[in-house]
Amino acid sequence: MKAAYLKLSVFAAMFLIIAVLLAPALVTAEDAAAPVQAAAAAVPAPTPAPKLDTGDTAWMIVATALVMLMSIPGLALFYGGLAKTKDSLNTMAMTFVTFCIVSLLWVIYGYPLSFGTDMGGLIGSTEKLFLKGVGSNSLFGTIPEFIFIVYQLTFAAITVALASGAYIERMKFSAWVLFSIFWMTLVYIPVAHWVWGGGFLAKLGALDFAGGTVVHVNAGIAALVGALVLGKRRAKAIMPGNLTLVITGAGLLWFGWFGFNAGSALGANGLAGAAFINTNTAAAVAALAWMFIEWKHSGKPTVLGLASGAVGGLVAITPAAGFVNIMGAIVIGIAAGIIPFYAVAKLKPLLGYDDTLDAFGIHGIGGTLGAILTGVFADPAINPAGTGLLYGNPGQLWTQIIAVGVTVLYSGIMTFIIFMVIKVVVGIRVDAEEESVGLDESQHGERAYNN
Numbered sequence: 182m183k184a185a186y187l188k189l190s191v192f193a194a195m196f197l198i199i200a201v202l203l204a205p206a207l208v209t210a211e212d213a214a215a216p217v218q219a220a221a222a223a224v225p226a227p228t229p230a231p232k233l234d235t236g237d238t239a240w241m242i243v244a245t246a247l248v249m250l251m252s253i254p255g256l257a258l259f260y261g262g263l264a265k266t267k268d269s270l271n272t273m274a275m276t277f278v279t280f281c282i283v284s285l286l287w288v289i290y291g292y293p294l295s296f297g298t299d300m301g302g303l304i305g306s307t308e309k310l311f312l313k314g315v316g317s318n319s320l321f322g323t324i325p326e327f328i329f330i331v332y333q334l335t336f337a338a339i340t341v342a343l344a345s346g347a348y349i350e351r352m353k354f355s356a357w358v359l360f361s362i363f364w365m366t367l368v369y370i371p372v373a374h375w376v377w378g379g380g381f382l383a384k385l386g387a388l389d390f391a392g393g394t395v396v397h398v399n400a401g402i403a404a405l406v407g408a409l410v411l412g413k414r415r416a417k418a419i420m421p422g423n424l425t426l427v428i429t430g431a432g433l434l435w436f437g438w439f440g441f442n443a444g445s446a447l448g449a450n451g452l453a454g455a456a457f458i459n460t461n462t463a464a465a466v467a468a469l470a471w472m473f474i475e476w477k478h479s480g481k482p483t484v485l486g487l488a489s490g491a492v493g494g495l496v497a498i499t500p501a502a503g504f505v506n507i508m509g510a511i512v513i514g515i516a517a518g519i520i521p522f523y524a525v526a527k528l529k530p531l532l533g534y535d536d537t538l539d540a541f542g543i544h545g546i547g548g549t550l551g552a553i554l555t556g557v558f559a560d561p562a563i564n565p566a567g568t569g570l571l572y573g574n575p576g577q578l579w580t581q582i583i584a585v586g587v588t589v590l591y592s593g594i595m596t597f598i599i600f601m602v603i604k605v606v607v608g609i610r611v612d613a614e615e616e617s618v619g620l621d622e623s624q625h626g627e628r629a630y631n632n
Contacts, residue, residue, distance in 0.1 A: 231323065238324045246440070251433070251437035251441060259430025261423075262429070263538050266630055269422050271621050304380075336396060356608065373395050393500025401544040401547075405541040408536045455502075463510045464514070466517075468487050474522050475526075493521040517550060556580065
């Protein structure tokens with residue numbers, strides 16, 4: 182445990198150093214943007230009245246359902262199949278209960294604090310607590326506000342659930358329930374507001390089409406910190422408990438990801454089409470890249486490697502999906518198949534942390550990769566809202582690095598604090614006997630497989 186805390190301290194020190202180095206750039210970027218913002222404010226553009234579009238609405242209802250599918254059953258099956266058979270049901274239950282918890286908290290305070298009127302660049306206002314003032318005629322752009330609320334709810338739910346992949350097979354279920362509440366409230370909501378709700382990272386110009394920093398970097402760093410605090414499992418699984426569930430879950434994730442990325446256009450339009458094709462391309466390329474590099478290193482192309490590569494590609498293209506052209510998607514896919522592979526196969530053994538299902542290696546590393554490469558490949562011909570390094574805006578790359586650094590630092594520190602609080606309240610880890618028996622029986626009194 183001392184070694185784990187030592188490693189955690191090293192990571193924390195690295196994050197603080199990054200923050201110190203990036204702080205002057207953040208101030209400079211804000212100062213540089215001030216004259217432009219002032220000029221824009223001097224000549225306000227007329228704002229057209231919102232108008233409901235039935236095509237956009239129909240698509241967003243479908244996209245919302247697709248993202249819900251990513252959690253239950255997609256992620257639940259993917260993670261459950263990767264776990265030991267005696268821990269499979271508990272692993273699925275972690276995703277299931279998190280979706281339920283977030284579904285309730287989001288409509289109470291999650292939505293207004295994330296997307297309410299900006300307060301100092303840090304958090305949204307409380308004017309829409311319990312969805313006060315939101316009616317059937319309320320619009321967000323061209324869709325009903327109720328649909329936008331549920332769409333964003335599904336993002337919050339899967340982000341929290343992603344972190345569980347690093348904690349399974351040794352974390353108390355009661356601790357996970359508390360973690361879901363605290364982490365959504367204290368980590369996801371602020372970061373979502375900073376990037377998507379008009380907070381300081383949005384004002385800085387950070388690009389995140391569907392969740393590179395908000396979802397994957399955020400959850401990936403939480404996974405790493407939690408894995409270090411929890412410590413290593415007493416018995417590591419050599420092979421997944423059920424590979425057929427893994428492939429089924431991966432397929433459902435891929436399918437649902439079209440709602441995740443294409444849905445982030447918030448309309449049935451050309452931008453959604455670009456995000457759709459970029460998502461599929463990057464996932465396929467990353468799966469092939471992972472397969473070939475694993476084939477070279479281990480002598481066999483595993484089905485698990487194909488699934489892992491596809492998920493890595495989906496993760497990396499997420500922030501870039503609505504900003505890059507097809508060549509950018511291909512390059513991001515190649516990088517997402519290679520770099521996370523080495524993070525899982527080389528970095529994890531080198532540093533010695535026990536990230537059970539490689540949530541950090543795939544989501545943390547892949548999300549960082551995608552967020553930064555968005556600053557390189559963002560093509561204004563695809564989306565005028567983003568121009569990257571290759572198209573004449575080198576400053577965008579630096580902005581992306583700042584956004585990643587801020588997310589890493591905040592998520593890492595807050596996750597550590599949350600774990601320390603939970604440790605005092607209910608404890609965070611099951612005892613040796615419960616871990617040996619398996620968390621299905623020790624935490625739920627059930628078995629995933631009874632034959």
